[in-house]
Amino acid sequence: AQSVTQPDIHITVSEGASLELRCNYSYGATPYLFWYVQSPGQGLQLLLKYFSGDTLVQGIKGFEAEFKRSQSSFNLRKPSVHWSDAAEYFCAVGALEYGNKLVFGAGTILRVKS
């Protein structure tokens, strides 16, 4: 069965510092992956997505993620965090052979300190 693990429930970084949010998935075939962000009281916004090809994908707001098949990971990174990045981040995985069932991780809450 599909599963997505985000090992860090909370992360706190200083403004201007780099950020990496971890995402591991469990899957039998080549998945497609997403990162979404949710600000307090807001809906989910897509940051980036990976289907195939180049394993380093660029997204909005300066975010990028790298797909590593050998580690079953799709970690989200940003070189310099801004206070407005404080939000909850969700990794999601889908697969054609499961009828495009889309499963989300439990989320990571990012706090940014000034």
Next chain:
Amino acid sequence: DVKVTQSSRYLVKRTGEKVFLECVQDMDHENMFWYRQDPGLGLRLIYFSYDVKMKEKGDIPEGYSVSREKKERFSLILESASTNQTSMYLCAIAKGRAEAFFGQGTRLTVV
């Protein structure tokens, strides 16, 4: 713009009531999903549908059922509401492997 409309933003129901949550899309996407979102648990998939009258159980289907009689509408039914079903319910749509688009959510409180 993609439009995913959930029938209610806030809903308060009594224990034991049958509850219907409606989701309507205007994009002709074949995949529709119902999730519930709880703090610390993320989005958990209840049911999804990849075509009219087709449905698949997600990770937490117990206590819920769904109906998809028309492509644009996907209903979530709580057969007999219980307090542990108090949650934020999110409907989403997707086309193939493309990203999902979400409704605004329904915050359901069962008292």
